Amino acid sequence: MADEPQKSHGPIYKDRSFLGMLVTQFLGAFNDNVFKQILLFVCIDFAAGKREADLQGLATTVFAIPFIILSGYCGFLSDKLSKRNLIVTSKVLEIVVMGLGGFAFLSGNISIMMAVLFLMGAQSALFGPSKYGILPELFSEKDLPRVNGWILMTTFLSIILGFAISGEIKEALNDDLWKASYICVGIAIVGTLTALMVRKTPIANPDAKFEPSTLIVNSETRRLIFKDRRLLWTLVATSVFWTTGGVVYPNATNDLGIKQFGWGEAATGRLAACTGIGIALGCLVAGYLSRNRFNGKLVRLGAIGMFIGLILMALPSSSPTTIAIGVPGAIIGLIWLGFCAGLFTVPLQVFLQTATPRLHKGRIIGAMNLANWIGMAMAGVYYSIWNQIFAIEGLNVPYNAMYGAAALLLLPLVLFYHPESIDLSDISSEQND
Numbered sequence: 001m002a003d004e005p006q007k008s009h010g011p012i013y014k015d016r017s018f019l020g021m022l023v024t025q026f027l028g029a030f031n032d033n034v035f036k037q038i039l040l041f042v043c044i045d046f047a048a049g050k051r052e053a054d055l056q057g058l059a060t061t062v063f064a065i066p067f068i069i070l071s072g073y074c075g076f077l078s079d080k081l082s083k084r085n086l087i088v089t090s091k092v093l094e095i096v097v098m099g100l101g102g103f104a105f106l107s108g109n110i111s112i113m114m115a116v117l118f119l120m121g122a123q124s125a126l127f128g129p130s131k132y133g134i135l136p137e138l139f140s141e142k143d144l145p146r147v148n149g150w151i152l153m154t155t156f157l158s159i160i161l162g163f164a165i166s167g168e169i170k171e172a173l174n175d176d177l178w179k180a181s182y183i184c185v186g187i188a189i190v191g192t193l194t195a196l197m198v199r200k201t202p203i204a205n206p207d208a209k210f211e212p213s214t215l216i217v218n219s220e221t222r223r224l225i226f227k228d229r230r231l232l233w234t235l236v237a238t239s240v241f242w243t244t245g246g247v248v249y250p251n252a253t254n255d256l257g258i259k260q261f262g263w264g265e266a267a268t269g270r271l272a273a274c275t276g277i278g279i280a281l282g283c284l285v286a287g288y289l290s291r292n293r294f295n296g297k298l299v300r301l302g303a304i305g306m307f308i309g310l311i312l313m314a315l316p317s318s319s320p321t322t323i324a325i326g327v328p329g330a331i332i333g334l335i336w337l338g339f340c341a342g343l344f345t346v347p348l349q350v351f352l353q354t355a356t357p358r359l360h361k362g363r364i365i366g367a368m369n370l371a372n373w374i375g376m377a378m379a380g381v382y383y384s385i386w387n388q389i390f391a392i393e394g395l396n397v398p399y400n401a402m403y404g405a406a407a408l409l410l411l412p413l414v415l416f417y418h419p420e421s422i423d424l425s426d427i428s429s430e431q432n433d
Helices: 016-049 056-080 083-108 111-135 145-172 177-195 218-225 230-261 267-288 297-315 324-354 359-389 401-416 424-431
Strands: none
Touching: 016 056, 016 083, 016 111, 016 145, 016 177, 016 230, 056 083, 056 111, 056 230, 083 111, 083 177, 111 145, 111 359, 111 401, 145 177, 145 230, 145 267, 145 324, 218 230, 218 359, 230 267, 230 297, 230 324, 230 359, 230 401, 267 297, 267 324, 297 324, 297 401, 324 359, 359 401
């Protein structure tokens, strides 16, 4: 049995590990999304130039596949090995992958770009279970909601900021995209240095044995998940959330800005970045209101709010180059979607970290990543199917209708997922019984 981790009990903003994790995961997610979004813009150009199908859905799926293949094993590693060492290792790998990204853009070969995107997903799959699994080992239960609020807020902000910056980079370096790798490699180096600020915690389960089912979800982890229906439905809810998010960002928003509004990549990136304002507010509000409890009411309100926002974004206009709520309405709508996403996801993340036994935390978070990225892979397929349907000659479906297709995914959660609030201390007591 591993020793209990030494948790911080002082203000989180004075904790070097908190600051290190915050900056490390922000820079990593930013890097991933800069490369991914530039590649998606390249996919749009490729489709327009070759008069072939839009490859955005394929790119979304390619990025998700490593998470599906590796999440189970990476969760196992985060239980058996030092989470802090795995975090540092993943950041070193990020430096290598970002360097390969420069070669991919220099080659101009979209297949090589997709291969690097796959490697980027593999590096992130290694980082994920340790990133989320180490938080409850570093911080007390009373601080965990606020810590997750900050971590998720900066994660989403980095994604949205990555979208915005990538548009500027694409327009500025259109014929020399490989130069962007200098920036990405530099960011990866800084992220590696900040990862060293995170203190080590005891290895959760050094005696964990590998078995083939670990590559997906091992039998013991499956039993734990199916034994606790709250845990099971939380995993389902987060997977549906990320499936919906994978349709909306960046695919539907790219289509709205570039194809419907007729904007360039930079303006479209700034449109997507509007969501970051809402996400920042939503995550902070959720972290504050959750305090020392899983707040089921916030989850319900977040799901309903996202559903309403998606429907409003999908309403057609008499003009094919705008939407019913107009450009100002689209900006407000995307901010609203971000705010509701923050309300929805922070309590679920806190619950997953608290409701899982310490010896199996990494593997259950690996299972969560697996479920989420199966959802993201399906988002690419789902987007591609609807894209083909909307493109049928004679239908004249506006591009913003994709938001309505995304709303359909959320409808079951709105109707049937109504989790009850519970104190985190009660959840921890259940795990210790």
